[in-house]
Amino acid sequence: MTEADFTFLRLLLQQRSGLSLTADKQYLAESRLGILCRRRGIADITTLIARLRSAREPALENAVVDAMTTNETLFFRDRTPFDLFRDVILPERLAANAATRSLRIWCAAVSSGQEAYSLAMLIDEAAARLEGWKIDIVGTDISSEILEKARSGSYSQFEIQRGLPIQMLLKHFEQRGDKWQVSERLRRMVEFRRHNLLERNDHLGRFDVIFCRNVLIYFDVPTKVKALELLAPRLAPDGALLLGAAETVLGLATSFACDPEHRGLYRLPGPALRARPAASPPDGLARKERLAGWSA
Structure with a gap:
């Protein structure tokens, strides 16, 4: 990916999703967009960026945003x-x-x-x-x-x-x-x-x-x-x-x-x-039993 293509990609992501892709993340963009190109039968990242530059393709733009978005999560994250x-x-x-x-x-x-x-x-x-x-x-x-x-x-x-x-x-x-x-x-x-x-x-x-x-x-x-x-x-x-x-x-x-x-x-x-409303103490299990449920 050329520097000009990476600059274009960073601007696109900023405008479409708010994602701020720092200059040191070009390797990440190349990895994720390479996978996207293979899935969609696009020859390479250069061809992908050229398509994005040439005309509005909302579906393709959405796919690029999806590819670059970090979707790391888990149940009861951070507790x-x-x-x-x-x-x-x-x-x-x-x-x-x-x-x-x-x-x-x-x-x-x-x-x-x-x-x-x-x-x-x-x-x-x-x-x-x-x-x-x-x-x-x-x-x-x-x-x-x-x-x-x-x-x-x-x-x-x-x-x-x-x-x-x-x-x-x-x-x-x-x-x-x-x-x-x-x-x-x-x-x-x-x-x-x-x-x-x-x-x-x-x-x-x-x-x-x-x-x-x-x-x-x-x-x-x-x-x-x-x-x-x-x-x-x-x-x-x-x-x-x-x-x-x-x-x-x-x-x-x-x-x-x-x-x-x-x-x-x-x-x-x-x-x-x-002046928030007074909250009643939580019903149900005793605190030690509730905590045991988290750690199981």
Whole structure:
């Protein structure tokens, strides 16, 4: 790949997805786009870039974005955000939304779906407290290909072994050949949609909880600012935003503030941050038993 072609590719990715591909990642582009060329019967990367330069081919552009997007994820990734959701955020929402009996959760940049299904499992564990509630879990991603995998709910043994407690595997999955299939009940709980985080999102509605984890790290600063500005109107005034362990809003956005009690949790600033509804202690298993479930 020539320097000029790589510069063109970097600009294309920036414009289409916000992905900031640094100058030292040319080897990565050549590896991933080489695979794309073989799959699509394109002679080589030079020919691919020439086609992208010559005319708008949205399908081909989407395929290039898909190829260059990192879709690394696993069940209950990093654990802490899921502990926060189960022990802090969910009890808060039960108190705050008691009148409407509805709960909306957005998993942005959901990749192959493990995060959304992890939350669905936690919601299922709290089914007794949520009887009669309307629960919406929406997972979005820019990659159409990875969303198809998410909708299928089918995972390899390797993917299953990454973070999924054995009790949840036995309860929520069925083995089909060399794959594990998420139960139909859980699949019905999640809706997957294609969405670019840098585009208008008002059609998605407002959410009580937004998970937007491990995606901002791939953006440059102006793109991070834009993404956070687009997320803010989608969050309920007393809702909760969770970012990845290596991500923060500090120095990027005044539309969010750090929760003073919980690291990695962000709120809209103002009175809602200071006067959140009192949460009842979580029902169910004792804490030591819940923790044992994580480590199994």
